[in-house]
Amino acid sequence: MYAYDELDRTLINERVSEFRDQVKRRLSGELTEDEFKILRLQNGVYLQLHAYMFRVAIPYGTLSSKQLRRLAHVARRYDRGYGHFTTRQNIQFNWIKLAELPDALADLAEVGIHAMQTSGNNMRNVTSDQWAGVAPGEIEDPRIWSEIIRQHTTLHPEFSFLPRKFKIAITAAEHDRAAIKIHDIGLRLHKNADGETGFEVLVGGGLGRTPFIAKTIKPFVSGRDILSYIEAILRVYNQYGRRDNIYKARIKILVHELGIEKFAKEVDEEWKAMGDVGLTLDHTAIEEVRSRFSYPAYEKLPHMPDELKQAAHDKLFERWRKNSVSAHKVQGYSIVTLSLKPVGGPPGDASAEQMDAVADLADKYSFGEIRVGHEQNLALPHVAKRDLPVLFKALDRLGLATPNVNLVTDIIACPGLDYCSLANARSIPIAQELTRRFANHDTADLIGRLHINISGCINACGHHHVGHIGILGVEKNGEEFYQITIGGRADENAQLGTLIGPAVPYAEVADVIEDIVEAYLALRDRPEELFVDTVKRLGVEPIRERVYATR
Amino acid sequence: MTSPLEQKKIRITGPSVVTANRTWDGAVVYRTAKQGWSTELADSAIVSTSDDARALLAEATADDVGAVGPYIAPVELKDGGKVKPGNLREHIRAKGVTIDLQVPA
Structure with missing residues (x-):
């Protein structure tokens, strides 16, 4: 966890007053x-179909x-009981x-949460791997750098009125869970030949009506x-x-x-021309931010505790464990993904009761910490393996143990026409029907x-271009x-999907999928x-032939 | 549904109303014949010519404190004079989301 200092708290409180x-x-x-x-957009407030939406x-x-x-x-207090x-x-x-x-903002500010720059033409929320700091093999915790960039770019006058919104994502793991290649700037932490930690810098990714995969500059x-x-x-830019x-x-x-070479050259020239503008991070500055992240006092635990051996006969538990429990960098611990994709449910929604219950479970089993992933699921990042059986039972009671993480029903979906003023078509009912199928x-x-x-529209908030199967309303x-x-x-290995055939009406989407x-x-x-590897090996045509032969 | 946010030229082909979101809470509202706003579609002023639509929209737009983002939306007039939303977007705005909002607790 990152502990805000007085400066952070003052900034957030002043923003609420303003x-x-x-x-x-x-x-x-x-x-x-x-x-x-x-002004409202700079505070995360949109106007949607039915009401204001607060991000x-x-x-x-x-x-x-x-x-x-x-x-x-x-x-619960200001909305309709879910988020x-x-x-x-x-x-x-x-x-x-x-x-x-x-009032809602003031309540959030008391616990260090804000809505600054969650909309508008500025630097948006800096995102990262939801397993940051706990993923095995990670170069180092990417959140240190996310926080440094967040601090530098928050309310930065030069970045507050950009030509358009600007998104940065950072990963430090071999497997990219932060989707850095579909961001304006993607940063991949790695070490060079001298063992120094730094970044591969990618630029120009993004979806929307003109999708591009970011390129390394x-x-x-x-x-x-x-x-x-x-x-x-x-x-x-x-x-x-x-x-x-x-x-x-x-x-x-x-x-x-401009072309990636010309763009890279422009950046390099600008970088050199800038000279020393006081932005070089010295060791002390980096360590100051690093020191404000606290990490759990992990116990020394066995790799395979008795509780886990005894629970292995429970088929439901084993199915969930194999699907939703991932390796942790510390022996005896696991990362647990909480699926927010129940059969028939709106993807990514959680009720106030679920949020409260997850907070309680986090206190009991995950050192009080919760993570949110871009796949619209939650995670408990520090669960002792011995606690997995009892945690499973608790999550199951809450409807948060659907064993579908990364499977066909773990659908990413935007709010679509049910909520969004930009949408052309509904997303959530399509997702719900697919989870039933x-x-x-x-x-x-x-x-x-x-x-x-x-x-639900070409703005691509559901990232349809990069779905193994992408659906665009x-x-x-x-x-x-x-x-x-x-x-x-x-x-x-990010890439854009290929259109498989003519658009189909609402009623036929689930059949086609x-x-x-x-x-x-x-x-x-x-x-x-995997599905995506079969498509890569064979191309779209053999699948198109089978799907559209009778249509 | 083409977003009404992209509505540029005003030309209507059937009965229409002016709708917006109420400023203080964002609720869906409809312009009434009494130069006010109502949350009920049944209370809306219905226009059937482009000139009338333009006039109603201009009057609604002038009330910037009362409601936000007014635009012209199609409606259907049923037997007995009942007014129905003219497309899916307006149906959703009038009746609410088409999904079950229940999330497991």
């Missing part, structure tokens, strides 16, 4: 909506039990009243130089990025139009790892239709070959 005054002036008519809009940041996906309880309180975890380690509340928002930037290098990238056309304003368009866990296990991503003559892509992926999965099962060369 926004309270802005809301008051808006409600009295002193501020027009045009004047107020930019709260969960920096690098780390929450304390106290913070999660406070989120539950906001859901929605997003693909960028935020939580959204869908039914907030503007008049009550300052510098294989290694040392940790001490990362702020100045990011600043150089942003200066080039600020100078050349288009402000005349919202659809061409993201840095990915600039990188594409694939509700049999034996079938889901047989299919293996398969990520389905659903977006569009409108045709007032009806909901869905384009389906296959072969995308968001990990270290079932047919795609059946085609894969018939075409894979062995049970271990």
